[in-house]
Amino acid sequence: MSSGNTNKDYSKGQRIKIHQPDANKADSFSPSNHIYVRAVQGIWTRLRSRMGWVAMLSFMLLPWVQWGDRQAVYFNLAEQKFHIFGLTIWPQDLTVLAALLMIAAFGLFFVTTYLGRVWCGYTCPQTVWTFIFIWFEEKFEGARNKRIKLDKMPWSFNKVWRKAAKHSAWLAFSLLTSMTFMSYFVPTTVIYTEVFTLSASGLIYFWVIFFMFATYGNAGWMREIMCLHMCPYSRFQSAMFDKNTFIVGYDAKRGESRGPRSRKADPKALGLGDCIDCDLCVQVCPTGIDIRNGLQYECINCGACIDACDNTMERMGYEKGLISYTTENKLEGIKEKLLRPKLVGYGVVMLTMVVLFIYSITAIEPMRIDILRDRNQLYRENTDGLIENTFTLKILNKTEQAQEYQLVVEGLSDYKWYGPQVVTIDSGEVYTLPVSVAVDPVDLKRTITDFSIRLSTKVDGELVEVKQESRFFSP
Known part of the structure; x- marks a missing residue:
């Protein structure tokens, strides 16, 4: 050119x-x-x-x-x-x-x-x-x-x-x-x-x-x-x-x-x-x-x-x-x-x-928890006279090994937990866990009470925790 x-x-x-x-x-x-x-x-x-x-x-x-x-x-x-x-x-x-x-x-x-x-x-x-x-x-x-x-x-x-x-x-x-x-x-x-x-x-x-x-x-x-x-x-x-x-x-x-x-x-x-x-x-x-x-x-x-x-x-x-x-x-x-x-x-x-x-x-975080409420019923009164809310927990293990997890409720006093509080989840697994939480109505001051579920485990010998907030409904 x-x-x-x-x-x-x-x-x-x-x-x-x-x-x-x-x-x-x-x-x-x-x-x-x-x-x-x-x-x-x-x-x-x-x-x-x-x-x-x-x-x-x-x-x-x-x-x-x-x-x-x-x-x-x-x-x-x-x-x-x-x-x-x-x-x-x-x-x-x-x-x-x-x-x-x-x-x-x-x-x-x-x-x-x-x-x-x-x-x-x-x-x-x-x-x-x-x-x-x-x-x-x-x-x-x-x-x-x-x-x-x-x-x-x-x-x-x-x-x-x-x-x-x-x-x-x-x-x-x-x-x-x-x-x-x-x-x-x-x-x-x-x-x-x-x-x-x-x-x-x-x-x-x-x-x-x-x-x-x-x-x-x-x-x-x-x-x-x-x-x-x-x-x-x-x-x-x-x-x-x-x-x-x-x-x-x-x-x-x-x-x-x-x-x-x-x-x-x-x-x-x-x-x-x-x-x-x-x-x-x-x-x-x-x-x-x-x-x-x-x-x-x-x-x-x-x-x-x-x-x-x-x-x-x-x-x-x-x-x-x-x-x-x-x-x-x-x-x-x-x-x-x-x-x-x-x-x-x-x-x-x-x-x-x-x-x-x-x-x-x-x-x-090496794990994740999501809380899904029961959409069919906000709350119910069980046979013990307690106000009960039902949830579905989605727990994801993001580590490379199976882990044992513990679940604890924070923000609700004197609660009752219906379902396993300790679960073992394989690596990469999304674990579905249906649970119910019940509280004496005397301890509930409001119709909607904020609370959280704490998920904890040990990764390489170190304690790791994550929290997810939700709401507890009552009359």
Whole structure:
């Protein structure tokens, strides 16, 4: 793609989006016209590669980490409980999960406002897996020019085996990705044993195959289509950007007018800027854009074009940084502002959610009791002349072992309890216990008396208690 045919005014740091078609991306929806990404070396490429390895290995290895007698991270949908190391989240504790998701959301907003779309460029699974698939592509089909040439060649044995090897590697890695993802919902040892011994259920095979082809399609075929046309983040990111957001930017004042020249030539004598119009910044871009045309929503801030341009500047003997992480204000010669209302606002909300999340975790009790009144009768007088109320208790054991619980009424004097006051409940069980509480009417001063039922047990030798309030009705 040559960008020398545009005569836009770059001196004002405008956000320009080119709409004309180009040879590299004539039809981004067609697999036959996919972007051929050129390999590049540089500081940002190394950083992205290392962060990608950390993200991928964390995802791959985490299901194999054990915590006691179970997986450290295990989302048990059948029993409706999520295990995250020593924390067990039940459906009753989903506020904790909601708080965690809100922290992630506002964390993303904060980082985007400050550093632009670096999440997409360095840690987004779509980006990480796309570059892994491109690595397989380079190993079997060669560098960018060789891949372009191979695709234009007629079918031959050389082309068939290279294509077959590449797609086989893609499918194998997609299967590994799918199995790993499923390991978060089905025990790791179980899913690998059952799938490869052909003893898994049809539902497990369905999801393994589904996620395998989803990975194969996303990272192998769709790639930038996901970023450009399907990812909602690329559409609403501009709402978080401002002129002090760090973006990948091209210094048009220094680079224009662009044009080829020899290393020994004086660009000023030729009336040229530092950009030699080599197009390497376009060739290394995973979304196929030309960063010299201004900020575009397709840019994922991966820094590949920075490395490509710095390498060119170094070969030419020019100063690096023609393309760099910068801000619009800096490109326009305006002093940058680090702290601004939007950034501070996102940071305050994020910190508030972190505090609420920590409080929610510390407030999680290892048990729960709910009191349901008998709706058919508020009260009755029994044969002993006592006023009796009937309740149904729902007791949940949220620990990993069976527990013995004791029930005590508080707030009612000289009461009688009809039903067991000591119960043993298995791990994860919701125990239903119908009980009645009776009180002498002489001791009841009001028609409605507030009281509570205290549930107590010992967890790891420590006494734990929870209370649930209710009301006692009388004539």
